[in-house]
Amino acid sequence: MHARYSTPQITLHWLSALLVLTIIALPYGSDFFAPFLGGEGGVFTLHKSLGLTVLLLTLLRVVVRARHGAPQLLPTDARFQQFAAKAGHALLYLLLLAMPLTGLIFGKRPVNLFWLVEIGPLPLADGTRALAKQFHVTAQYLLFALILGHAGIALWHHYARRDGVLHGMLPVAKPR
Ligand code: HEM
Ligand code: HEM
Numbered sequence: 001m002h003a004r005y006s007t008p009q010i011t012l013h014w015l016s017a018l019l020v021l022t023i024i025a026l027p028y029g030s031d032f033f034a035p036f037l038g039g040e041g042g043v044f045t046l047h048k049s050l051g052l053t054v055l056l057l058t059l060l061r062v063v064v065r066a067r068h069g070a071p072q073l074l075p076t077d078a079r080f081q082q083f084a085a086k087a088g089h090a091l092l093y094l095l096l097l098a099m100p101l102t103g104l105i106f107g108k109r110p111v112n113l114f115w116l117v118e119i120g121p122l123p124l125a126d127g128t129r130a131l132a133k134q135f136h137v138t139a140q141y142l143l144f145a146l147i148l149g150h151a152g153i154a155l156w157h158h159y160a161r162r163d164g165v166l167h168g169m170l171p172v173a174k175p176r
Contacts, residue, residue: 003071055100105132
């Protein structure tokens with residue numbers, strides 16, 4: 001049997017991936033989504049609500065990760081690959097926390113969470129808000145690069161190396 005992530009980790013990974021891609025698509029495809037969401041305000045209400053959901057899911061993932069650990073999917077002697085994978089995953093986790101946190105910090109108006117309850121704004125100085133906004137709109141490019149690299153490497157393992165790394169994060173094990 002090949003090593004795999006636990007079912008909660010796999011579920012949280014794919015749910016977060018879907019949410020993050022939607023969160024990114026919303027502001028960039030604003031013209032397309034706005035008519036379905038009652039205007040541009042609605043686009044950002046959904047962007048923020050899903051973003052805060054990702055923050056919660058990521059906190060949960062970190063707890064689950066601390067309990068379950070991660071399976072050894074790469075060969076034990078592939079030292080550089082091991083290091084690069086760890087660093088890449090750590091950066092992804094960091095951004096999955098930093099993006100929603102900075103979003104929450106820089107908003108001046110309350111977030112209308114899923115059109116249900118209003119939260120915030122946080123009582124912060126204008127300088128802090130400006131810094132958080134700068135981070136939010138700049139770090140998105142680091143996030144894009146990491147996601148593209150991450151998915152690209154996963155597909156390279158799957159189709160070129162055929163080593164079962166992708167199956168470690170899929171609900172089905174690699175057939176023998
Ligand atoms: C995983 C979570 C998040 C990701 C990946 C993300 C990503 C992005 C991206 C890619 C943009 C487009 C920036 C641009 O137009 O250049 C953006 C804009 C924005 N985000 Fe987020 N975001 C996240 C969470 C949040 C949260 C939780 C909030 C607020 C509570 C928020 C508030 C905003 C606002 C207000 C803008 C518009 C900024 C502007 O004035 O250009 N975001 N975000
Ligand atoms: C928004 C998109 C994505 C994000 C934010 C993301 C994030 C992450 C994170 C943080 C981990 C580390 C899990 C841990 O060790 O606790 C991980 C692992 C993994 N992801 Fe993703 N992921 C995304 C999309 C994808 C896609 C599209 C694929 C496949 C094409 C993929 C395949 C994998 C695989 C195979 C692993 C396990 C790698 C290993 O442990 O060596 N991910 N992902």
